[in-house]
Amino acid sequence: xxxxxxxxxxxxxxxxxxxxxxxxxxxxxxxxxxxxxxxxxxxxxxxxxxxxxxxxxxxxxxxxxxxxxxxxxxxxxxxxxxxxxxxxxx
Numbered sequence: 001x002x003x004x005x006x007x008x009x010x011x012x013x014x015x016x017x018x019x020x021x022x023x024x025x026x027x028x029x030x031x032x033x034x035x036x037x038x039x040x041x042x043x044x045x046x047x048x049x050x051x052x053x054x055x056x057x058x059x060x061x062x063x064x065x066x067x068x069x070x071x072x073x074x075x076x077x078x079x080x081x082x083x084x085x086x087x088x089x090x
Contacts, residue, residue, distance in 0.1 A: 001024075001026070001027060002024065002025075002026050003025055003027040003028075004016070004028060004029070005028075005029055005030070005032075006028060006029070006030050007069040009026075009028055009038075012066070017038070020038045020040055021040060022040075023040050024039070024040075025038070025040075026038040026039065041050070058070075
């Protein structure tokens with residue numbers, strides 16, 4: 001994240017917008033005090049995109065065709081070793 005003054009933004013508006021479009025966040029300041037941020041369009045603050053959730057492993061992406069079909073559940077007995085359970089499943 002970089003910072004620039006309002007005068008510099010006025011002088012280099014087109015270049016600043018191109019930098020923001022490429023993913024850079026630029027903090028705009030007036031008199032040395034940050035007042036605004038210029039950045040790429042994305043999900044509103046506090047809302048994650050599906051691609052972000054998939055990348056973080058929080059959701060499973062839908063399969064092709066848009067319909068997700070979960071894999072069948074696997075019965076697991078207590079006291080089993082994970083390496084043996086995985087071998088049995090595979």
